[in-house]
Amino acid sequence: MRCLVETIRRRRNEVSDTKEFDTERLSLGRGADQDIHLQTRLAGLSHAVIEQESDGNLHIRALAPHRILYNGRKLTESVLNPGDEFSIGSVYFTVREAAEPYHLHLEIKEPTGRQSKELEDALLATVNPDYGLSGFSMRRAAWFLSLAIVILFLLLPLAGFIYQPLGIWLRTLPVVSDLSWSPGPISSAHSFFGAECNRCHEHAFVSVQNSACTTCHKDTPHHVNEKLLQSIAALDSNRCASCHKEHGGSEASSLIRHDQTLCTDCHKDIKAIAPDTQLSDVSDFGKNHPEFKVTVTPFADDLSQPLRIALDQKDRLMELSNLEFSHALHLNKEGVKTPDRGKVKLDCANCHKPEQRDGKYMAKLDFESQCHECHKLNFEAEDPKQEIPHGNDAIVLTFLEGYYSARALKGDYRHLSAPQVIRERLRPGEELTPEENLEIKAWAVDYARDVNSEVMRFRVCGKCHTVTKNRDSSEENSRPWKIEPLGFNQRKLPMAEFDHDKHKTQKCTDCHEADKSEHSEDVMLKGIADCRTCHGGADAKNKVASSCIDCHRFHTSPSLTMEGKKIETPSKVHSSPGTESPPPVGNNVNPRPDTR
């Protein structure tokens, strides 16, 4: 094995010494007997040998217990390849490509300076000032993390927004889509399209528009009655999403809000946004809520304009019912006389029954089932079973004319006013002359008119109803007296949602002073103080905590949708059972009176 060993002087970087060896075993060490004598304290006397092994390769082998730092790793043996570097102590070797006739060409960089300097350098090298984190730089890590976040969470979702097919595909991947922007879970009602962000978020940097909501919610009634909309600009300037907040979780208490600040923000000082309103300020049911106003038709000419009167305005509080009725009389503790059953003790439930659907409101009263048993409509003493039909005063006279014509034709009607032909019985085979017929007809018409006047005004109808003379000249002959339409509303508190069913554990008289009412003009509701015995404000501790929305509704416009379109058929959800039209709102709005 022929070896060429060149020593490089460090300072000048030039070959200072060249040696040639022709040996089987090239020895390296600090000992004087070594082929290559290493001038370093960090080498053994006999540190390593280089030999050609049977495989033809040149091997360097450290002699125990020494080791060699070969290409940066501490080894005991290695194959020498051109370009490799190794060191023993502070002596550095480079394996060069060996030119003929050499088998090995080694280049040695010798250490310079003091021995202790060499030892010191070796120690300093182990301190490792970069903490072994070579390749790690805080600056690079900062850039990497920041860019990764911006690319993954901003640029990719943005690209998906600009090019929708990409966006749809990105949403199938984790992390990188606009789904990572979602601040919270979608409510369960909207979750079926929750992953399609752009169903609601249509435009960049533009808050969700109402049109996105009304695409589906097209029948939602407008906030309030359209007559009020003009004056309440604040309502219109709000977006749907100002109140209905999505991404609040599957239960989404923020989507349909129950907190009363949403209402009291404006209603605690309502005149600030609606200067013309007659509403009072409200901030809390328990602490600051005006007395209830009932919708009643007072004694006034114009029945189409019911008024809203507060329950504490006792002097104004009456209702033109056009009915003569005493609750106290009917609730007499001794009972009331009935034609067939003797004395019967009545209670509220005998007449007032809950609606069949949900019992929220009371069913309409009905003459046949509630009054007729006692209040018979008979008018003819000789024929007590015969009764005037109820419910249509326009046909009463015609009915009576027909009745008395038929009665007169039979004869044997012994009324003092009746002519002879009527008082006598018509014998078999006897026929009336045309003159007699005319006489009977004239009497029957006259008499029916008298009876009509009597039953209408005093005896039958007039006993309960208010009956007035018909001033309509076109009807004067056919309907001289007319029954005034009933002036009471089915719902006194149309602005609130009172549920009788939920209060069925209470006695009726807890709220309605029926046992003391002797006139149908009385409004028998007790008022807010009575409610407050059980109900407190939103923060009430020892009472039923009640916020605005427990009684009141929003989105109640009877005729307009949120988009301002006409509601074709009133929404079942928002229409009020018990009234034929949606509840009246505001102070000057008319609920259609019950005209039965």
Place this chain on the structure above:
Amino acid sequence: MYGSILNYGNYRYLKQAAALALIALLLYFSSLSDEPPNGGTWQGYTLGVIGAALILILLWFGIRKRQYHCTKNSLARWASAHVYLGISLPVAVTLHCGFQFGWNVHTLAYTLMMLVVVSGFYGLYAYLVYPEALTANRNGVSRREMIADIAKLNDTGLTLAEDLSTEAYHLVLREVEETHLGGTLWHQITMNSGLPAMPLLQWKLAGNFVASEQASSSVTTLSPEDFLRKYFRKSESTAEIHRVVELLKVLNERQSMVNRVQLDIRYHAFMKCWLFLHVPLSCALLAAVLVHVVSVFFYW
């Protein structure tokens, strides 16, 4: 604690940070009556602006501390503000988000912020504790001087060992070669420093001598002291015994010096390691806050 960044300006920034946290709490509680607290209420937006402003101020500290020429507002003042405002940041941000967390970029930003703050807490602890320990350990000698001492002791030890025997030389040489003062960050922190050096070296040294003369089986059965006694009894050369004792003294001295340097390096590592998290995560936090703000207003 005299002159610490904590009591700078008579705790001026502690007071400011406490006031800020109080404002944040008041804002939060004022929003409780409405919808569930979140970043979208006016209180939420206000808290968000406060949080973002705090983050920018805190990040500016990284720039300010590198402005070596800047003399306006001392660095100690900045550091004090950095610490206290950094403590008030999680208060403002947690109330900003209304304790709403999810798998989204917003909570990513929150998590990054918490990591930065927690690593900052560690950094504060390190800066309060380790400089004192470091000074005590150095005892007026620089690390470079200590390393030079070790090198000299290495040299002396090798000379003494060489005179003793080849085996002794190899043993000491191995010890010199194996000595790592630093290493990777993990190694620097967990390095086994401060262990008594003598028994280990005695064991090795004595064992080596005995192994060369007697059956190696007894190496493991006797204590290092017994080995030494055994060796000394056999040796007839007083000079040799003297050299062994001399060598052991040198090696012992060397080992204690190595321990001191390793401790020095470890304290430095303790004071530096948290920055590897704190600094890159701070920048990542800035990016995440940017994404958070843009995304929130993009899908308003």
